[in-house]
Amino acid sequence: MMELLTSPEAWAALLTLTALEIVLGIDNVIFISVIVSRIPEHQAKQARQIGLALALVFRILLLSVLVWLIGLTQPVITVKDLAFSWRDIILIGGGMFLIAKATHEIHAEVEAREAENDDKPKASAFFWVIMQIIVVDMVFSLDSIITAIGMAEDIEIMVAAVVIACFVMYVSSGPVSKFVADHPTTKMLALAFLVLIGVALVADGFQFHIPRGYIYFAMLFAAAVELFNVLARRNRRKVAR
Template sequence: MSLADFLTDPHVWASFLALSAMEIVLGIDNVVFISVMVSRMPAGQRLMARRIGLSLALIFRVIMLAFIAWFVHMTTPIFTIGEFGFSWRDLILLAGGLFLLVKGTREIHEGIEGENGENGGNVVVQSLGAAIVQIAIIDLVFSVDSIITAVGMADHIEVMIAAVAVAILVMYLASEPVAAFIERHPTTKMLALSFLLLIGAALVADAFHFHIPRGYIYFAMAFSAAVEIVNVLALRRRRRAREKAKKAKPAKKTKPAAKG
């Protein structure tokens, strides 16, 4: 197929649009995780961490697509335990799911007791190196599902790479507003951490061949996020009402001092 035929083929564009949309939806997990990771970093390093994290996500996906012939065989069982046959994909998903469960639990514990714990110390600030390592680990896990989805939805590797690049660009544009919103509203960070626990449990279930439809998970996340947005708007309205009440309240007149 010539380049002109390739670019004018409606099936190619249809698969590109469908795959781009799917990759963007699958990237929600990554955006939430990166936003949580950079929330405890110094302000000057957050942008760099987001850029490095999403660059690693793109690199991992392109490398996996380059070795797609080998990658397809990652679903072949390498050993069995009872009735379960575990492949490299299953092991990666299991490790990533456990990592998210542990990380989410520790972040929740730190968020609740970090400032008023037994030692009375402040919340530990995340270093750039530690954040990059953790983002790289979870990027690798999320890349597995992303590429398996790409292989099933498109026939041309060029279309897969273009769709992945578009999804990473959208994730980059969305990561800063999401991170800023989480920073302005601390309660949303706890909600984001609960999302990580939910995603981690889903990855562990996938590793044991018990697939939880992602539509259910994303619906639960969207519903919880909508409720949280309503709570934030209601809190903002109450604050404005209190400020207006304070301004409208007349000042108390002071009584003149009694003459001696």
């Protein structure tokens, strides 16, 4: 352990891996921000805390079964010329779940059916939100930990990077969720991001890797355009007053 603390290579690996884990965690934060927007604020905060705590637990559990996880990349099913591992199957299933969920939410927004009335009980909605967060946490945890395995050799570095990244996700999830709730158009943009992320996961499952740099650039560009729209609307309101 002391050798790792005094090793420049270990610190460089920790910083690089932490940055990658934070970037990979953006997807998770976006999903949680969107999914909790349909429940009351006090429950939304609790759901975010539970979701991010589960994200940390899933990542550390996956790290603790490192050997088994590496085995997930071995083919278990072959269809014609394509061989699928458990990792591929999980990524395809998770990607399809994201696409279906985001499409359903977009349809609800376009139809202007603000789901259930506020006076209806929300207990079942809260439970359903937590179940969805668990499913997506498992998918994103798998992708995140496989990245960690490829980037670092020491499990201590992997665990440290995952803990730091989850802390950053926890700190940023509140402001992101509030911004999405306060600006309805950004919710539609976030849902479009989820469709894009789901397509990327399905493509990965079919061994067609879409470079994440392209995806994150597209998301960043769209987010920048939306930010200018939000600022323009705010300025118009000030002028109107």
